[in-house]
Amino acid sequence: MPFSALKLHPTLVRGVDKLGFKRPSPIQSEAIPPALEGRDLLACAATGSGKTAAFLLPILHQLVDRPRGTTRALVLAPTRELACQIRDDLNALAQFTGLKSAVVHGGVAMGPQQTAFRRGADVIIATPGRLLDHFQYHYAALSGLEYLVLDEADRMLDMGFLPDIRRVLRHVPKPKQIFFFSATMPPPIEKLTREILQEPAKITLQRKAAPAEGVSHAAYPVLANQRGALLVDLLRRGHIDDALVFTRTKHRADRLARLLNRNGIFAERIHGNRSQPQRTKALAGFKSGKFRVLVATDIAARGIDVEALGHVVNFDVPAAPDDYIHRVGRTARAEATGEALTLVMPESEADLAGIERALGLTIPRIRLEDFAYGVAPSAPQGGNAKNRAKSTAQRSGNARWSTAKPANGKRAATQSANGSSEGKNRPRRRRYGKRRT
Numbered sequence: 001m002p003f004s005a006l007k008l009h010p011t012l013v014r015g016v017d018k019l020g021f022k023r024p025s026p027i028q029s030e031a032i033p034p035a036l037e038g039r040d041l042l043a044c045a046a047t048g049s050g051k052t053a054a055f056l057l058p059i060l061h062q063l064v065d066r067p068r069g070t071t072r073a074l075v076l077a078p079t080r081e082l083a084c085q086i087r088d089d090l091n092a093l094a095q096f097t098g099l100k101s102a103v104v105h106g107g108v109a110m111g112p113q114q115t116a117f118r119r120g121a122d123v124i125i126a127t128p129g130r131l132l133d134h135f136q137y138h139y140a141a142l143s144g145l146e147y148l149v150l151d152e153a154d155r156m157l158d159m160g161f162l163p164d165i166r167r168v169l170r171h172v173p174k175p176k177q178i179f180f181f182s183a184t185m186p187p188p189i190e191k192l193t194r195e196i197l198q199e200p201a202k203i204t205l206q207r208k209a210a211p212a213e214g215v216s217h218a219a220y221p222v223l224a225n226q227r228g229a230l231l232v233d234l235l236r237r238g239h240i241d242d243a244l245v246f247t248r249t250k251h252r253a254d255r256l257a258r259l260l261n262r263n264g265i266f267a268e269r270i271h272g273n274r275s276q277p278q279r280t281k282a283l284a285g286f287k288s289g290k291f292r293v294l295v296a297t298d299i300a301a302r303g304i305d306v307e308a309l310g311h312v313v314n315f316d317v318p319a320a321p322d323d324y325i326h327r328v329g330r331t332a333r334a335e336a337t338g339e340a341l342t343l344v345m346p347e348s349e350a351d352l353a354g355i356e357r358a359l360g361l362t363i364p365r366i367r368l369e370d371f372a373y374g375v376a377p378s379a380p381q382g383g384n385a386k387n388r389a390k391s392t393a394q395r396s397g398n399a400r401w402s403t404a405k406p407a408n409g410k411r412a413a414t415q416s417a418n419g420s421s422e423g424k425n426r427p428r429r430r431r432y433g434k435r436r437t
Contacts, residue, residue: 006032008057009064011096016057019092025050027203032058034201041179042193043203051151052089055179059123059147060090064097069120070144074175076128076168078155080105080276081283083125086151090123099123106130107276114139128156128164135171148175153182153189154322162188169196183329184322214337215328217363219344219352226373227315227343228259233371235265235293240341243311244286245295246327248319253295256315260293267293298323314342317351321358 002023003016024032027049035041035058043051059073066072077083087103094101102116104126110133116124117139124142134140150156156165180193180200193200222230234240247253250271260267268282268291286294295315309331318324331338342363344352356363367373 001029006057007036008032009061009097011064012057012060012093014096015093018095025054027051028054028057030203031055031201035059035177035179036061038177040177040197040200041181041203042197042200043179043181044183044185051181052086053093055149055151055181056086056090056093059149059179060094060097060099062147063099063122064094068098068100068122071117071120071122071124071142072144073123073147073149074142074145074172075123075125075149075151076131076156076165077125077151078127078159078161080107080127080279081270082152083127084280086125090125101125104130104134105276106133107279110134120144128161128168132164132167132171135168142172145172146176147179148172148177149179149181151181153180153192154184154186155326157186157188158322162192165192183326215331215340216337217328217340217342217361218366219342219363220366220368221344221346221349222373224345224347227345228256230343230368230371231256231313231315232260232263232265233368234341235260236263239368240311240313242286242289242292242309243294243313243341244309244330245293245313245315246318247295247297248316250297252316253297257293257295260295265293266291267295269295271297298327310338312338312340314340317342317344317348318355319351321355324355324359 003021004013006024006029008016027043031041031043031054035055041055043054055075063072075083075086077086083103083105087101090099090101099122100119101123102113102121102125104113104116104124106127106129110130113130113134114137117134131140150165153165156162178197178200180197182189220230220234231245235243245256247256250273253269253271257267257269268285270279270282274282282291282294285291298318312328312331314324314327318327328338328340331340342352344365352363355361
């Protein structure tokens with residue numbers, strides 16, 4: 001079925017054709033017709049299935065012939081990256097309509113966002129926290145709001161945004177149509193849908209969360225201190241062309257990016273401690289091919305849409321099956337194919353087995369030929385000569401002043417050369433300056 005069969009506005013069909021889309025995805029075919037009829041939507045579909053266009057196209061269809069200067073649609077997203085991605089998709093779909101959009105998120109100045117509110121951008125895409133900051137002022141009343149979208153609602157729940165969502169709902173006028181899209185549907189989200197949706201059209205193409213069909217999975221068993229070296233070898237040997245690599249912590253993302261760059265692999269990182277300009281620059285560099293690897297925490301598991309991304313690497317095994325789905329969902333998007341590789345430590349095998357059981361997967365274990373398994377790396381990952389020297393000096397100093405602890409638990413006094421006890425009479429070291437005598 002072509003997009004023209006969905007009875008969308010001609011300017012939107014023209015935009016879709018310009019983007020090269022020939023037919024709607026399953027979620028778009030199911031969601032757009034009832035949305036055009038004015039019904040609320042509740043949709044659960046796989047990450048990368050085309051959910052964004054499924055809610056944007058019917059909203060743009062309703063707005064294209066309406067007067068400008070009033071914000072009539074609000075899209076809530078959990079992360080800055082996802083909000084910017086939705087904005088980019090909207091601008092591409094609406095390129096022949098004259099409709100205006102604005103993105104509202106933290107990490108940047110509020111001034112330009114305030115201007116967008118005052119001028120009445122047709123569609124505002126926002127993260128909940130920054131939106132509530134604007135709600136303190138009269139210019140952000142959104143009195144003309146008609147359409148509300150909650151995208152990646154389960155992720156907003158995971159990030160603790162559910163109270164903020166309720167505050168947003170109390171602030172804005174009751175929309176005439178609500179679109180509720182999520183990759184998974186945990187019980188708290190189902191409860192929220194019952195509260196805010198009115199006889200919605202339910203699209204449950206994938207009730208049980210699972211990765212996209214085009215993703216192939218593999219796991220590389222490896223010791224914790226060899227994961228960085230293994231990843232470098234996989235990249236050097238061409239097993240991985242470009243990759244989005246996920247770590248559990250921000251500091252580990254920093255260390256891994258430094259390790260890759262030291263080994264001649266251009267890499268950048270993106271996480272919560274990076275400023276918005278830094279995150280935007282890193283993502284743009286990865287998309288353009290400037291960086292071969294983008295190291296990220298789970299904050300980036302939503303909203304990163306890189307065309308033809310071939311590999312997603314779990315440097316750390318995800319904490320939950322849903323996290324695995326959202327990570328690997330960055331590849332094999334729009335019915336393409338991709339690979340999801342997991343570096344699994346012995347202590348993480350149980351976590352990976354739990355993910356396999358939950359998702360009904362059997363992930364093959366692969367051993368990289370000619371890799372020096374079991375050989376400790378010459379230097380700690382992320383360390384440098386200066387830090388290692390400092391650490392060695394500290395250990396040496398501690399050893400010089402340490403005293404033995406006898407079996408009774410009391411600190412023994414050191415003996416001088418002539419056999420006298422020096423436990424209490426040893427000169428006391430000052431923090432600065434010379435030793436007191």
